[in-house]
Amino acid sequence: MNDSLKNELPAEDETLGDTDSSIESETVSEPQEESIPAETDTETPNAPREKTFSFPERFTVSPAPHIRTSTTTRTIMTDVIIALLPAFIFGVYAFGLRALMIGIVSVTSAVFFQALTELILRRPVTISDFSAVVTGLLLAMSLPPTVPIWMPIVGAFFAIVVVKGLFGGIGKNIVNPALAARLLLLSWPSGMGTFVSAGSRLSTIASADVVAAATPLSSLKEGVLPDITLWDLVFGNVSGCIGEISSVLLIAGGVYLLVRRVITWHTPVAFLATIAVISLFFPQTASGSINFMLAELFSGGLILAAIFMATDYATTPVTSMGRFVFGIGCGLITVCIRFFGRAPEGVTIAILTMNLLVYVIDRLTMPVRFGGKNREKTKKTAEISQKATDESPAESAISSEQPKKKVFVFDNRLLSTLICAAVILLLYAVSCFAGDRIHDNTVTDPDPAETNIITNEILPEETTETTTPETTASPETSNDYSHIQPIDRTNTDNPVQIIPGETVYVTETEAPIESTEAEETSETSETSETAETSETAETSETEETTGPAETTETEEPEETEESDDTDEQEESEETADPEETTEEVPAETETTTESERPEETEETTETEETTEAEESEEPEETTEAEETASSEPAIL
Amino acid sequence: MTYTFGGGIRLEEHKNTRDKWVETMPAPKTVSIPLCRHAGAPAEPTVKVGDAVKIGQCIADTNGTLSCPVHASVSGKVIAIEERTTPTGETVPHVVIENDMEDALHSDVQPFEKPLSDTEPEEIVDIIKNAGITGMDAASFPTHEKLRAAIGKADKIIINCAQCEPFLHADHRLTLENPASVINGIKILIKALDVHKAYIAIGDDNAAAARKIKKLIRGSRMISVCMLKSKYPMGDERTLICSLTGRELPSEKSPLDVGCIVFNVQTCVAIYNAFAHGMPLVKRIVTVSGDAVKKPKNVLVPIGTSFSDVIDFAGGLKREPTKIIEGGPMTGQAVSHSNTPVTKGTTAILALSRRFEAPVGTPAACIRCGRCVKSCPMHLMPNYIAGFARKGEVAKAERFGAMACIECGVCSYVCPGRVEITNCIKTAKAEIKKLTETEE
Numbered sequence A: 001m002n003d004s005l006k007n008e009l010p011a012e013d014e015t016l017g018d019t020d021s022s023i024e025s026e027t028v029s030e031p032q033e034e035s036i037p038a039e040t041d042t043e044t045p046n047a048p049r050e051k052t053f054s055f056p057e058r059f060t061v062s063p064a065p066h067i068r069t070s071t072t073t074r075t076i077m078t079d080v081i082i083a084l085l086p087a088f089i090f091g092v093y094a095f096g097l098r099a100l101m102i103g104i105v106s107v108t109s110a111v112f113f114q115a116l117t118e119l120i121l122r123r124p125v126t127i128s129d130f131s132a133v134v135t136g137l138l139l140a141m142s143l144p145p146t147v148p149i150w151m152p153i154v155g156a157f158f159a160i161v162v163v164k165g166l167f168g169g170i171g172k173n174i175v176n177p178a179l180a181a182r183l184l185l186l187s188w189p190s191g192m193g194t195f196v197s198a199g200s201r202l203s204t205i206a207s208a209d210v211v212a213a214a215t216p217l218s219s220l221k222e223g224v225l226p227d228i229t230l231w232d233l234v235f236g237n238v239s240g241c242i243g244e245i246s247s248v249l250l251i252a253g254g255v256y257l258l259v260r261r262v263i264t265w266h267t268p269v270a271f272l273a274t275i276a277v278i279s280l281f282f283p284q285t286a287s288g289s290i291n292f293m294l295a296e297l298f299s300g301g302l303i304l305a306a307i308f309m310a311t312d313y314a315t316t317p318v319t320s321m322g323r324f325v326f327g328i329g330c331g332l333i334t335v336c337i338r339f340f341g342r343a344p345e346g347v348t349i350a351i352l353t354m355n356l357l358v359y360v361i362d363r364l365t366m367p368v369r370f371g372g373k374n375r376e377k378t379k380k381t382a383e384i385s386q387k388a389t390d391e392s393p394a395e396s397a398i399s400s401e402q403p404k405k406k407v408f409v410f411d412n413r414l415l416s417t418l419i420c421a422a423v424i425l426l427l428y429a430v431s432c433f434a435g436d437r438i439h440d441n442t443v444t445d446p447d448p449a450e451t452n453i454i455t456n457e458i459l460p461e462e463t464t465e466t467t468t469p470e471t472t473a474s475p476e477t478s479n480d481y482s483h484i485q486p487i488d489r490t491n492t493d494n495p496v497q498i499i500p501g502e503t504v505y506v507t508e509t510e511a512p513i514e515s516t517e518a519e520e521t522s523e524t525s526e527t528s529e530t531a532e533t534s535e536t537a538e539t540s541e542t543e544e545t546t547g548p549a550e551t552t553e554t555e556e557p558e559e560t561e562e563s564d565d566t567d568e569q570e571e572s573e574e575t576a577d578p579e580e581t582t583e584e585v586p587a588e589t590e591t592t593t594e595s596e597r598p599e600e601t602e603e604t605t606e607t608e609e610t611t612e613a614e615e616s617e618e619p620e621e622t623t624e625a626e627e628t629a630s631s632e633p634a635i636l
Numbered sequence B: 001m002t003y004t005f006g007g008g009i010r011l012e013e014h015k016n017t018r019d020k021w022v023e024t025m026p027a028p029k030t031v032s033i034p035l036c037r038h039a040g041a042p043a044e045p046t047v048k049v050g051d052a053v054k055i056g057q058c059i060a061d062t063n064g065t066l067s068c069p070v071h072a073s074v075s076g077k078v079i080a081i082e083e084r085t086t087p088t089g090e091t092v093p094h095v096v097i098e099n100d101m102e103d104a105l106h107s108d109v110q111p112f113e114k115p116l117s118d119t120e121p122e123e124i125v126d127i128i129k130n131a132g133i134t135g136m137d138a139a140s141f142p143t144h145e146k147l148r149a150a151i152g153k154a155d156k157i158i159i160n161c162a163q164c165e166p167f168l169h170a171d172h173r174l175t176l177e178n179p180a181s182v183i184n185g186i187k188i189l190i191k192a193l194d195v196h197k198a199y200i201a202i203g204d205d206n207a208a209a210a211r212k213i214k215k216l217i218r219g220s221r222m223i224s225v226c227m228l229k230s231k232y233p234m235g236d237e238r239t240l241i242c243s244l245t246g247r248e249l250p251s252e253k254s255p256l257d258v259g260c261i262v263f264n265v266q267t268c269v270a271i272y273n274a275f276a277h278g279m280p281l282v283k284r285i286v287t288v289s290g291d292a293v294k295k296p297k298n299v300l301v302p303i304g305t306s307f308s309d310v311i312d313f314a315g316g317l318k319r320e321p322t323k324i325i326e327g328g329p330m331t332g333q334a335v336s337h338s339n340t341p342v343t344k345g346t347t348a349i350l351a352l353s354r355r356f357e358a359p360v361g362t363p364a365a366c367i368r369c370g371r372c373v374k375s376c377p378m379h380l381m382p383n384y385i386a387g388f389a390r391k392g393e394v395a396k397a398e399r400f401g402a403m404a405c406i407e408c409g410v411c412s413y414v415c416p417g418r419v420e421i422t423n424c425i426k427t428a429k430a431e432i433k434k435l436t437e438t439e440e
């Protein structure tokens, strides 16, 4: 081959002379072709006279690049709002003006708190990027339409000030603000647990007479498929949170975001596919697995969360593979909670947990650098000069190398990511199972009072009965009912008063709610454990990012961290020992969050410790008390 | 079949000079010729103030490595040799020549007599060196040095006609209007490097030029045309080699390690001109464009012409420019004043008005959208690197691959949070370099 080429080189050289002359001829011919530019040439002398602008003395000198895409944070947020609105409007249609009011209150207070935080922290006010609107809207959409009107305000405060603002503003928050706020609000199960069926138009004023309805998820939890058609489930003729009921409109919004390239397909697809596959193969209900899978997919906040919350930029990985892993992790944890946990809904916790792992996932799924070792190996064989015979063979030689690009390089990093996810999952499974075991033990206890409350028939009478003792009950007396207590508490606290005639609903709705609450226990303690490890790492970074100039800031995140932790602790403890009536602890939670003074926090923990001590006298409770006690050192 | 690489973005093209014939600009009244561009020491002036010079006369000679002789681009009188600012913001000696409008050629400008087949590679390199040819892109690396290093190492030549930045069409026009000199330039390079294969890489938006070249090289087994998918940054050396050969060059390796050597198409034509006409590099094709320019066009400009003269030739300004950019809008340098001279590496002069100011709105903040990660042609995580760079953690930035960055500007372009990522990384790179130097 070499010889032939050697022979060829002179041959081509000789033609150089020829082409030379051809160039001469071309340069001669060029002026003719340039007849049009010649006209423009004659125009140029006129041009300076028309010139209206002279050169300024100096120009802006800025680093390259000098052009930017038209996409800004604001356009992205606008797109998200556009994508969310149909589902929200459907929620308003289904639940009446009250849903609209909750939305408005939530969005307004989110924007207000955003501006307030930034003014106080002396940062530029960035409400015009609409990110606060998105947070507020997402929060409203993940609340049931019956919540008291102060709840979206408290939620917005927590989301914007604590979760977002104190961590350094947009893009620096570690967990999803709307979901974190929702988790906080779940501490008031009375407000968060009453669902009404779609079509029951609630008035704007606090609703006195609500006909509560079971959500599809709560019936799934009980092992039966929801008693509605798939059509209703998909189109949103179900009970649930304001924004989560119409899966079709949510998916339409997701498609819009995909088309506008605001989100990528990785997280939603991985998230939903994981759940679909697992529920297809391990149906929890007796009837068909396909039906179960569809019911799992379209009930609860899964679609809303998968499309809008699990794709939140700030709290999800930046790499495509990372997003995929993130989605799978979310799916697995959700399934774990839905199947084994006591709460019907696990999406919130799942996403929040995965949020904490984002930095790890990012590190582990870092794209293989250009020319990195993995590529080098596969490309070694590519040599175009080997086939320097003709144009087309050469091209095909090159092209044959192109399809070899691997989408996923299965290397150590991916492996360790998976191991990481597996460990988290294992922890979840263990904690969920442990929770269930304790739950089962207590339930099987031959206590007539308990069984009475649990069984549906006797409940109407029971409700009124148990309410009275409960409100006045001293800790000791109520210990027996510790795990079912939230039912009673719900009744006492519930601002939405139940009309005796309609108490039937309690059986269906309240039981899951109670479990939501208790479930939170194991999960929250779990979360905070994992939170501590990664949070400390991440928070230190967040603090660094704020820079040395902003000293006020760097101090404050620490404080919040404390109060954050105590929040979580309180939540977990509060739920752990049902001794504490909900009235007390939330009130304290609020004060601690707002005032952020260490003294009060100490106080709260003290009081809780004492109650715990009292509690542990009861033999049945010891297991649970020990659980919380053992988990506490980790938290602290 | 078009070649491409992973990552990168499609940019709005701004084709307003795409179909404009290259016009020859009449020599301006004065030219100010810089004696060096980026790397290396400035050339030593061989003329004095008051000397009469002619076109093509050597006015400064190399005095060491990485520098290049400089030639007069107009005939006239040297009126000053003084320090001035180049487009890149450095202050280097310039030779200022007043044009006598005679356009007299210097006697040294003589075609090389020997036929190509009898020429030794060394002779070709000498011709190129004496013609003062540098890479006619922003880097301006002396071509003779590049050739010398490549003799015996390179086994394929890649001619880069893939001008991928918006506004820029000078290389496209050159390939379209003068394909024969491109091919002759390649033949000279093939001879100088003794290789058997040369690829002309053309973007698929310039198919007409590709057709012309294909017609000229019909039957040739040494030269072939490769069509590239037009996306940014296709014209970068590393992405170009990756697209064509499928081999990714890590930052610490040079194209020669995979046997490739890349020449800009204008450089290639300049080599041909030096060989066939003895004309040193005194003119180059520059795209004059931008929304503030009245008649955007491609212009053949004598080196040393001031930017304002070139813009005046293009009809002047139609609105107030906020920025004058030397080079493309993605990697170009914003110059500080309008009488900056055209150098051997000036690919374009863009006058951009306020309309091109990036829409900002809110203060720059990364929202972690992942766009930069997705489109970085070097598969880096620019958001993390920039974050570390801002905090001064250069060690971490280096671990995340800061040194592999080719400063293409893609990440800054796509960033919705308007973070100056590229600039942060540039700063970090400079710091890392400084650190490693002090360590050594």
Ligand code: SF4
Pocket (backbone or CB within 6 Å): B375, B376, B377, B378, B379, B380, B382, B404, B405, B406, B407, B408, B409, B410, B411, B412, B421, B422, B425
């Ligand atoms: S400038 Fe550097 S980091 Fe940014 S996209 Fe280009 S190569 Fe990647």
Ligand code: SF4
Pocket (backbone or CB within 6 Å): A318, B365, B366, B367, B368, B369, B370, B371, B372, B373, B382, B383, B411, B414, B415, B416, B417, B418, B419, B421
């Ligand atoms: S493109 Fe900008 S906002 Fe998006 S991840 Fe990169 S740096 Fe952050």
